[in-house]
């Protein structure tokens with residue numbers, strides 16, 4: 001018996017109705033009684049020493065209740081961060097990047113807060129900052145972070161934050177075996193998340209508790225951060241995390257919640273800070289990179305070695321950037337069998353927006369470099385660009401990264417499908433080119449997800465879990481698992497999320513993990529219920545439990561088949577009640593692993609592009625864009641397509657148009673929607689085809705793998721390759737704007 | 750304090766009379782004064798379309814309109830699309846093809862599409878892309894949104 005909405009179908013999105021009626025409440029839609037409106041005091045400089053902050057005039061504005069400056073905060077300045085506790089609540093004596101908050105106003109109205117912000121007088125001295133990799137590495141460069149903040153760090157007296165080394169084998173010993181060696185450098189610029197919902201935060205002190213509302217992806221991490229900063233027990237911090245309006249990594253970690261918490265505690269009133277879109281450019285971005293790839297190959301195109309150096313330009317505070325850079329660098333050699341690999345990565349501090357997780361987690365930058373270099377090698381060797389990839393792909397089960405999860409899919413199927421869909425061997429029209437590229441990302445390396453499923457007496461169910469549904473559709477997929485396992489229609493299931501006082505702990509919503517990790521947890525909670533139902537059936541029917549089988553909504557025993565709900569109703573009797581199941585999915589740290597954990601799964605994608613370049617304007621027109629992912633099992637095919645298409649178009653954004661521009665003083669010059677363009681419906685490829693390979697070979701329930709990032713990992717190199725074939729141009733920096741392409745064409749002639 | 754002005758407007762089918770501050774945008778008034786938070790705020794410079802509402806049949810960025818400008822006019826926001834709890838054909842189509850992901854851009858997309866379909870029930874895909882070109886979505890690849898609008902157009906023709 002299959003209940004409506006069970007696994008493999010595409011029922012209406014759970015929460016979809018509220019999303020089309022406007023009833024869905026995001027943080028900014030929630031108001032608290034007696035709330036104060038907060039605004040940030042900033043200066044228009046990339047780096048400056050703060051001499052004084054005079055709030056006298058600002059305090060006179062009617063309705064102003066608080067102007068929080070560093071002197072109102074504990075000394076030394078409290079700091080926090082997911083990797084290093086380096087981010088201060090407010091700029092600590094020095095503005096270290098454009099837009100770092102210096103003070104904050106809380107007032108009865110937004111207007112009063114804005115007026116007061118304009119009246120706060122900040123005296124400062126502009127300091128020279130470092131805004132690029134070269135400037136940061138200059139031996140005479142000022143230090144972004146004072147060495148005292150970085151005790152016991154080997155590079156504390158430079159702007160290098162961390163160096164990491166991965167790899168296997170000895171390059172020196174094998175170099176001679178390569179017939180062909182190529183070395184190239186590729187750059188990837190700063191881009192920003194641009195979630196349509198800007199970050200928003202509210203904090204309300206209530207008795208001995210703090211209630212916090214945030215657009216955060218990881219509510220439990222926010223809870224831990226605030227508990228430590230404020231010395232409160234976790235139980236006294238209640239985090240509400242309404243479904244975010246898009247996250248893409250930019251909402252993973254705490255940002256301004258601690259500041260708002262201090263303001264709420266100082267005033268004793270709820271404080272609300274809704275960021276502007278411009279301010280989000282000063283809050284989150286992707287690391288820009290310079291990646292040097294040196295590849296050694298045989299004349300037949302077999303890879304001999306890969307020697308890669310990655311430099312990630314991170315911001316003034318680390319946030320999660322070290323993890324991004326190390327985790328991505330670790331898979332720099334990509335989905336290939338390479339006998340010897342040497343990877344040296346660095347994160348480099350700069351006076352720019354702190355970089356953080358962003359869909360693809362550092363991998364798109366490296367993939368751009370690796371796949372383009374591989375194409376250049378194929379051209380040099382006279383080997384077909386598809387063939388050079390196919391021949392180096394590991395078979396399923398091959399441990400292509402020694403000591404890590406073996407290749408967990410039949411990746412050749414994915415590549416062949418993409419090649420077929422783009423028509424790789426078909427003749428090309430004049431002025432067009434094709435490109436194909438592979439992307440590989442290591443899924444979550446650790447995880448801890450608890451869940452509770454309550455099967456109620458009327459055959460409906462509640463699911464409690466700490467995942468954030470930021471558009472990926474976790475509510476729907478988790479409901480489908482329960483529909484499948486309880487044999488009840490999806491319409492009778494509600495998913496409760498986003499309240500740390502109600503739902504059990506979940507480590508985080510990131511790395512395309514939720515279907516696999518929380519999905520397994522919910523599946524196990526259902527199995528827990530199955531066990532209880534079996535005991536009920538055995539009691540009711542006087543049977544041995546061993547002779548009773550409970551599976552997929554049905555209870556079976558000698559000759560009989562009953563729906564779970566029927567057994568439960570009989571078992572519960574006239575008092576009614578419910579059957580409660582708990583689930584846990586734990587992926588522990590592996591201390592000896594270079595990333596402290598092997599990949600739960602790999603996200604593997606092949607993107608193929610056909611493009612045309614206008615030689616008058618340099619404009620690239622994408623004729624056809626094919627993305628194929630290895631998804632294991634699509635629990636909800638419609639949502640899988642939605643994720644895949646969305647990531648593909650986001651990939652076209654950083655490939656064709658997106659870049660954050662700074663002036664020589666480190667000020668971002670294109671904040672907001674007018675000057676920073678993301679793709680619109682008018683920028684779509686003439687044809688976009690999203691397909692997937694399903695072999696039910698993932699670690700998640702029913703063989704699922706994570707799917708939300710794959711199709712932006714290798715968009716850029718596929719487009720770059722198509723442009724090269726169309727024009728003969730090799731461009732090694734992004735985005736491929738008409739201007740850049742046009743200039744390259746002009747230079748070429 | 751800014752000057753307060755009395756206005757009368759039809760909002761989502763209901764005649765209403767209320768005071769607005771002269772400097773408040775329609776977006777401010779819808780969200781903060783009338784509690785119609787379905788209309789979203791993102792860029793506030795008329796570039797993202799999240800705040801789109803329909804004024805006298807035309808899609809407008811409510812962040813760029815002063816509230817006083819709606820005096821004597823008809824305004825429809827996303828809350829006004831469903832009747833008696835029944836989704837409009839357009840809303841149902843969005844739901845059926847899973848067009849909303851995070852959903853934050855969706856009210857704006859719906860309002861642009863609603864106004865567009867009043868004028869054109871037989872659009873090409875390019876027409877839809879053009880009509881919704883001012884509505885940014887960062888989650889989806891616009892394909893499912895376009896499909897929904899085409900589906901609603903078809904249903905409207907039948």
Ligand code: FES
Pocket residue numbers: 789790791792793794795796797798799800801810811812813
């Ligand atoms: S908020 Fe009005 S167009 Fe962006």
Ligand code: FES
Pocket residue numbers: 196245246471848849850851852853854855885886887888889
């Ligand atoms: S659905 Fe998230 S921005 Fe469009």
